[in-house]
Amino acid sequence: MADDYPKVDRVMGGAAGWISIAFPSILFLYFLGLLPQIALGPQVHGIDWVPSLGINLSVLLDGLSMTFVLLITGIGAAVTLYSARYLGQHPDYPRFVSYLLMFMVGMLGLVLADNLIMLFVFWEITTIASYLLIGFNADSAKSRRSALQALLVTGTGGLILLGGMIVLGNVAGTFQLSEILTQGDMLRAHPWYLAILLLFLAGTFTKSAQVPFHFWLPNAMAAPTPVSAYLHSATMVKAGIFLMARMNPALGGTDAWFWILTLFGGVTAVFASVMAMRQTDIKQVLAYTTLMALGTLTMFLGAGTHYAIMAAMLFLVVHSLYKAALFLMIGIVDHATGTREAGVLGGLSKAMPLTGLAAALAAISMAGIPPMVGFIGKEFMYKAGLGLEGFGAFWVTIMAFAASVMMFAVGGIVALKPFRGDLRPTPTEPHEGPWPMLAGPLVLGALSLIFGLVPGVLGYYLVGPATHAVFGEVREVHLYLWGGVNMALILSLLTFLAGWLVYRRHEAIRTRLAAFEARNPVDFDAGWDRLLEGFKAFAAWQTRLIQNGSLQRYMAVTFGTFVVLVGGTYLIKGAFRSGLSLTTEGIHPVQWAVLGLIAAGAMLTVWTHSRMTAVAAMGVTGIGVALIFIMFSAPDVAITQLLVEVLVVVLVSVVMLRLPYLPRRSKATFRAGHAMIAGGMGLVTTFLMISVLATDFDRRLTTFFEAASYPEAYGRNIVNVILVDFRALDTFGEVTVVAIAAIAAFALLRGMSTRRKPEEES
Structure with missing residues (x-):
């Protein structure tokens, strides 16, 4: 009941109540005045939002959107008037009003949108607002469960819908609905039509609670009565119906x-x-x-x-x-x-x-x-x-x-x-x-x-x-x-x-239905609970498998995933391109020596049993790379590489001296799995580099930075200018992340009290 709460002395909900009533009432009268114009033909109005992506803030006013707008605002005015008396003395009534108006704005934006991406933004606003409204009585476990269920079901459908919108926008060459709706014949004949249709229907069926996604809607009755009235009559559940109706000229037939x-x-x-x-x-x-x-x-x-x-x-x-x-x-x-x-x-x-x-x-x-x-x-x-x-x-x-x-x-x-x-x-x-x-x-x-x-x-x-x-x-x-x-x-x-x-005979029918339901093993609502429990069990298993506290395991999973996904895609797509002439002719003996130095450092890193030796050997490999940069006229990059390698060796060595002693987990001198991952990383990276070098070089960015570095950023070193000026926020973010990580590592090491053992010296 609405009266089961501590009351606050307000008349019609106070200022929040009057604002909530005025907002939909004024909008209803405004759009009602436009009704004769829209009856004669649709209107499109808009401004650019993200022009580079073809996304506009545009509205499409036609018979369909006008019908929904009048229902949303007209019934919204009745609901807000009702709510001001029904919930006006609730201590959290202003919060309720903010959620309800957010919901209303989301629905209005959704039905008026003439751009698919804009429509999706408002689609998700309605999802979030409905979650807040259904779970308004947050002290109730039933309300919290129902709100979460509605959020997960409709939110999942929304993500699938977004995929359909992106595919549709690319097929149609535009994200403007008023243009897409004129391309119905082309879309229906396109090879991707069925995929687009299924993605759209997944979003609309979850939003409008079609079987088997229906179970969240009756549970949404945990919301206050005004919310139920609004959600069921003119807003949330009708959003899916609206989108099906809107897309009928393009996808129907x-x-x-x-x-x-x-x-x-x-x-x-x-x-x-x-x-x-x-x-x-x-x-x-x-x-x-x-x-x-x-x-x-x-x-x-x-x-x-x-x-x-x-x-x-x-x-x-x-x-x-x-x-x-x-x-x-x-x-x-x-x-x-x-x-x-x-x-x-x-x-x-x-x-x-x-x-x-x-x-x-x-x-x-x-x-x-x-x-x-x-x-x-x-x-x-x-x-x-x-x-x-x-x-x-x-x-x-x-x-x-x-x-x-x-x-x-x-x-x-x-x-x-x-x-x-x-x-x-x-x-x-x-x-x-x-x-x-x-x-x-x-x-x-x-x-x-x-x-x-x-x-x-x-x-x-x-x-x-x-x-x-x-x-x-x-x-x-x-x-x-x-x-x-x-x-x-x-x-x-x-x-x-x-x-x-x-x-x-409804009472007898109800009794028989209750008996049938008790014997019926199919329970969608209980099935939802089992599905969530399954997800939780899978997450726990995955955490035990991957997030087990072993850095070795983390690196193996990360690099193994890279090899499988990138390498697999590489093979499936046949993306390897080799326009290079792989010959040893013209390689100077000094360059051979540097390559030998790099290879020796890599081999020593793999075979040594000492952490300190491995770190030093990795430093040798890095210094060899810096020498290659110098040979090929990139002294600034070489200096950066050299400084990084020296700092890594010094800092890691200092840190390792403070780490606790960890006994060797395995006596094995060769780990086949690690060797396969490392070899796969090397092969995939090498093939990627060869393919990139075989690709025609696009100089558009290079030309831009060459022309703009000095006149716009007053710097002659193009790399520095890119980092400090053109990518200033990115660089600042990266520096911030590194600084935070360094502070956290210092605090962690400072707080550790460990005793070194002789074995640590090995």
Whole structure:
């Protein structure tokens, strides 16, 4: 309940409450004023953000984005008004407002974005904001678990989606959505089309909770009721639906698109409808009906015909209106009675008549009964399903029918049963909710009635332009309440009859579903816990294997990984290039001597058993490299190399004198594994260098630094100028890292109290 917290004396949440109400209200009025312009055609506005990568801060205002913007801001205003009264005296209410507005801004940016990368940024903002909102009651273990689950599922999907966006941007040659949407024929014929489609659908299915990624959404009910109302009706879960609708002109229209979306959407719709009947907490009932709506929307977007797209856009608005109203109504009931259990509630219309009215309006629309707009939405879904061909027509129609029957029954469970009959005893004496909490449900319920009576307004300003944007071309959209006696009307009448029978038997059905669920071994939520436990066990095993405290093991893993990945890629891609003439002709005896010195130092490093000797031998190898630099006219690099080698030998020697004695772990004089890794490193590095030297030298950077070093940085030594001026921040960061490492090493050695043993001298 909202009252289970220490209260702070605030009126409507104080300043935070009024700001939260004003922000979406002003935006709603602003965009409402743009509605006549957008109904005539889309608009694109933007500025450069990262021009070198083709990323712009641009917005695309068309029928689809405008529909979502008005839902986000309009329902957002109702939710924030409700929240100011519902949570206004919560001590952390200002924090709640900041999360909610962050969520709202993320959704607005997502639906308005005309750039894929910009869209992804806002996509992830909604992920993070939803995590904070679901876990708002941080003292609750359930809230923390649900928030983390939502974050991991949708965040993983978001990363997969990013891969799809990058591939799509490269295939299309642009990241601008308004340009990509005109390249549908090219994209559908491209060899990478299926990969792009699957990557995008992975992101949208996790966000919009399609089976088998559905389990996080009912658990998100751990969030405060206003969050649930907002998340389920107009924001978070509709983000995936928006992206599928947005990408329809570019990726839709193929068999893969049709079957993936209709199959997953249909299964999700029916599965969620059945699971809604299983619940006793009416908030959980509504959570599963949201899954039903998301599955239905996905199914009709997959069907892809003009009628199917029009049905999806109409149902998008229908669902948003009744779902927000019902969630807010449940919050009032919970606030006024102290319970949400369907078996406890009854007769509330006597004590809460306005709440009962709001519930009735919303539930009648959800059930699809005329004259509510929900009836029109159901009629057009049936017409769209019947208009398909072959098995697709049967599948879409039967899935829509089954889901609609269940929704009729759920409407009775949620809004009829708690309010009819005699008043039952509840933990708190029932009373009518305050006006800020009643305003939203009543207005949203009234809009469901108004749009049902005058559907032409909704069709002209919202559903029509949205359908044009999603379908990819302008077609006539005509909404009507009465379309005569036809097959769609017959299916509607059958829906009412079947739905009423299910409602009458819902308690028996719930009991049987509970018994089946108890025997069913498939539990997605428990499976998620097992998956996380598996990841933790794998991480622990990996840590024991690699991060075991042995520097030798760390180096072996690092260099071994380099050899396998780089060398393997080298072989698979056939990347070796050799345009060099490998001959000993012209090599001076002095150069041979230096090469011999380097080889001798390397061999001594490998074979010696003394740490000090190995360090000195490595220094010999480094000095030999410095001599080569001198021979080939690079004295500055040679001096740097020489100084580094001397410092390394001196510092490592001093440090080793302070290290504790470690007995030799192995008596073996030759380690085959280490030899293979070292040899592989040498071969891979050598082949890489040969290939690089055989590649045509690109002088663009060289020419730039030659021309700019003195006039811009006032330095004649180009290398120094690059390090100190052109890469100043990089160099500063590197120096900082080295300095911190040196300080940490000094502190570690200073704090060690060790006794040297004679064996250390060896």
